[in-house]
Amino acid sequence: MKNRKKIATVWLGGCSGCHMSFLDIDERILDIIQLADIVKSPIVDQKEFPYVDLALVEGSVTCDEHLAEIKNIRAKSKMLIAFGDCAVMTNVTGMRNYFPLNEVLDTSYVNAISNDEGGESPSHPCLMKLNDKAVPLQEVVTVDFVIPGCPPDADTIFYVLQEFLNDRTPNLSTAHKLKYG
């Protein structure tokens, strides 16, 4: 079949809830793989990000690693879909944006009530470096389609995939599938 498409699903600054919801399409995943191969995903063992037709990206861009990753994904994806509220509008991951970064880190690692005493913010060079602000995907790359929702409903995810895989453009409004939260 020469028209088989390639799908990737990635999670950046998110909680994996969107991916859980993706798995909630249950046996309908069989309908998806009639039309496409899932070539990169937390449920696929593939290290490098390959060239794909559709990339579903969960989560916001919170650190240097995410920024490099989303740029690589953008370069290799025909269509980039912001997947879930964090990817679309930062959602919970953006709640740290109201405060300076050092205050956020100190609150978690130094001043946390659960700390016995002392404690320091992690700074090992092999760890990713948090950016000052978490930002939605659209702030750093061009996004072609968005699926808001925390998480988006499985029905919505299936609807969007099915439309794109059949070369149609989904419309969340007319399909009554818009949802935040």
Added chain:
Amino acid sequence: MNTIHVNINNIEIPTTADKTILDVCREHKIDIPTMCHLKGLSDVGACRLCIVEIEGMNKLQSACTTKVADHMIIQTNTDRIKKYRRITTELFFAERNHVCSVCVANGKCELQNLGYQVEMDHVRYPFLFPQCEVDTSHPWYVMDHNRCIMCTRCVRVCQEVEGAHNWDVMNRGHAVRIISDFNTPWGESTTCTSCGKCLHACPTGAIWPKAIVQGQLEKKPEIIEELIEKRKMHDGF
């Protein structure tokens, strides 16, 4: 009062000149989104969602503060109006911190519903992420400025219906805030009677009772008008 005729979305409608465009539209099931309007309270034309086009006028007018006039020709849903409504809605979301997934009003929020109504799938403007206060000093209620859209329904209900005038407005632009008394904690208010009307009038998750958790908020904004009607009945005796 004499009957006049207006034309709304190419339909001739007989009505009277004491009504606003919004009144006439609501009576005839013509859908116009609103946020700052609440039946029973005075209208201030603040949210700019009810904007309509009136033939012969260049500027868009707010339907809630514009009275109908004989032979007025009105459009309520042109592409231009839809464009501005969507922009306005996006700016509500960009200005403060609306995190629906952890909000008490999730699923029952007028702002959320407005987003769906204007087909907002994302916000095209950068989020401001302001540091907003959450005032938990009142024994029963919370005021979360993160979710306030400055519709001033709380201010008007407190002043016009309860007569307490606890709430007011301070500052301008995006520094604008609702304040309790002279900008003191709500719990220390000398004017608030704890009647809870502002809670029901508030369209978002900004004012809520402490006794509930995420997504459980039940608001009854329609009780404000009911109250006013009941009072009129009693005044008649």
